[in-house]
Amino acid sequence: MKKNLKILSFLILINITAFAQKDEIKEAQSYFDKGKVQESLAILKKIEYLVINAPDELKSDFYYLKGNVYKELAIKNIDAAANFSLAAAAYQDVLLYENDSHNYKYAFKANLALKEMKSKLVNGAHADYKEGKFKESASKSYEVYLFDKKDTLNLYNAAAASLTGQDYISSIKYYAELKKINYSGKGVVYYATDKKTKQEEAFSSISARDSNIKEGFYEKPRNVFPPSKKEDIIIALAFSYLEINDYDNAEKYYQEALQVNPNCVNCYINLVYIKMQLKKALVDKMDVLGNSANEMKEYDKLNVQKDEIVKSSIPYLKKVLVIEPKNEDAIKSLLGIYRALDMTNEYNALKSSR
Numbered sequence: 001m002k003k004n005l006k007i008l009s010f011l012i013l014i015n016i017t018a019f020a021q022k023d024e025i026k027e028a029q030s031y032f033d034k035g036k037v038q039e040s041l042a043i044l045k046k047i048e049y050l051v052i053n054a055p056d057e058l059k060s061d062f063y064y065l066k067g068n069v070y071k072e073l074a075i076k077n078i079d080a081a082a083n084f085s086l087a088a089a090a091y092q093d094v095l096l097y098e099n100d101s102h103n104y105k106y107a108f109k110a111n112l113a114l115k116e117m118k119s120k121l122v123n124g125a126h127a128d129y130k131e132g133k134f135k136e137s138a139s140k141s142y143e144v145y146l147f148d149k150k151d152t153l154n155l156y157n158a159a160a161a162s163l164t165g166q167d168y169i170s171s172i173k174y175y176a177e178l179k180k181i182n183y184s185g186k187g188v189v190y191y192a193t194d195k196k197t198k199q200e201e202a203f204s205s206i207s208a209r210d211s212n213i214k215e216g217f218y219e220k221p222r223n224v225f226p227p228s229k230k231e232d233i234i235i236a237l238a239f240s241y242l243e244i245n246d247y248d249n250a251e252k253y254y255q256e257a258l259q260v261n262p263n264c265v266n267c268y269i270n271l272v273y274i275k276m277q278l279k280k281a282l283v284d285k286m287d288v289l290g291n292s293a294n295e296m297k298e299y300d301k302l303n304v305q306k307d308e309i310v311k312s313s314i315p316y317l318k319k320v321l322v323i324e325p326k327n328e329d330a331i332k333s334l335l336g337i338y339r340a341l342d343m344t345n346e347y348n349a350l351k352s353s354r
Contacts, residue, residue, distance in 0.1 A: 021047055021054055025061050032069060037076075041069050056101035063097065064106040066090040071117060080124060081139040084117050088147050118144055122208050125157060130201075134165025142174065152183050153205070156229065159236065168240040175237045185229030192218035231260045235267065247274045263323050268316040272333060275313040282306045310337055 024047050031040035044066050051062045067090035074083035091110040098107045121144045128137035138161035145154040159174035190209040193200045195217060203209035212218045238253030251274050254267045261267075286302050289295040314337060320330040331354065338347035 021050055021058060021062075025058070025065060028069075029065055032065065032072075037069055037072050040065070041073075044069065056097050057103060057105065059097045060094055060101075060103070060105050063090045063093040064110060067094065067110065067113060071113060074117070075120065077124075081121070081136070081143045084121050084140075085143050085146065087117060088114060114147075118147060119207055119211070121147075122154070122205050123211065125154075125161070126203060126208055129157075129161055129164075134161045135167055135170075137161040138165065138167065138170060138174070151205075152178070152181065153185075153187065155181075156183060156185065159233075163236055163240065166243070168243045171240045172237060172244075175233050175240065178233050179237065183229065183233065185226055185232075187225070189224045189226055191222050191224060193220040195219055231257060231264075234260065235264070238267070238270070242270060242274070245277075247277060250274055265320055265323055265327070268320045269329070271316045272313045275309050275316075279306050279309045282309070307341060311341060313337065 024043055028040040028043040031037075031043070044062065048062075048066075051059055054062070067087045070083045070087035070090060074080045074087060091114050094106050094110040098104050121140045125137045125140035125144070128134070128140065138158045141154045141158035141161060145151065145158060148154075155174060155178055159171055159178060162168075162171035162174055188206075190203040190206050191200050192203065192209050192213055200220075201218075203212070209218065209221060213221060234253050234257040238250050238257060241247075241253065242250040251271060254271050254274075257264055257267050282302050282305055286299055286306070289299050289302075314334065317330045317334040317337070320327050321334070324330070331350065335347060335350055337343075338350065
């Protein structure tokens with residue numbers, strides 16, 4: 001009997017708690033309807049830990065409202081990328097619980113909201129890029145990619161925006177992910193002409209372009225099928241590592257880029273630059289050594305290493321001159337190396353051939 005009373009008391013407690021949650025959700029909805037989004041969110045945050053044990057219908061009410069609240073914050077450009085992500089997760093929870101219960105109260109609206117959010121994020125990323133807000137653009141593009149990983153162009157846009165904005169840590173992350181999924185960029189680039197500036201611009205999606213044409217801002221749409229971006233991705237990785245002074249990884253990716261395109265002049269030039277930076281690091285070590293026997297021995301050892309590093313850059317410069325025989329920077333660099341290494345015959349031969 002006592003056991004039955006305990007069960008009954010527990011069930012009554014659950015019902016009371018559910019009713020209380022229902023009232024609080026109604027209150028949060030009321031605040032939301034009045035445009036008081038932060039007040040609505042505060043209530044939802046207060047009861048969220050209780051909702052996990054609520055009936056499925058109550059969970060649907062809660063997560064649909066939560067999605068709407070975060071979407072509204074994102075639309076108002078309040079931490080847009082993060083809030084769109086939270087909204088998307090909430091709408092997906094709606095679909096999860098309604099699929100389990102087979103009670104489709106908000107499923108259609110949640111799916112519609114998800115599509116709308118993707119479109120707004122894509123358009124927002126494009127607008128941010130045009131305004132020079134590269135970090136914000138990259139963040140939004142990456143959120144779209146996380147939301148729909150089949151649409152890999154958004155990951156490429158996130159990487160490109162990060163690189164343009166000199167956020168090399170993020171560009172490494174995004175380009176490495178592109179390389180991992182073997183992204184080639186095969187597909188379509190959507191162009192249209194800005195009516196005001198008369199400049200043609202690329203759009204991240206056909207929907208972004210079409211919406212701008214529909215609003216009367218753009219005209220003359222055309223589609224372009226670009227070549228593979230695999231080489232660009234590898235070079236972008238190499239350059240990003242170079243900019244953060246990670247010479248080992250930079251050299252690794254420039255060498256990989258040369259496997260794809262043996263005539264990449266910039267790859268050879270940057271490999272020479274890396275060699276010169278490694279040489280400089282050895283010279284700095286040599287400069288602080290004293291005159292003791294051990295230090296002089298260390299000096300000689302480092303000096304040999306320095307010359308070997310400098311010598312290893314010669315094939316890169318020679319390759320540049322095969323591709324571009326009149327490349328003045330390569331000629332000057334090679335002459336300087338020949339002179340530094342006392343390679344007189346090579347110096348005279350190159351000098352006379354100019």
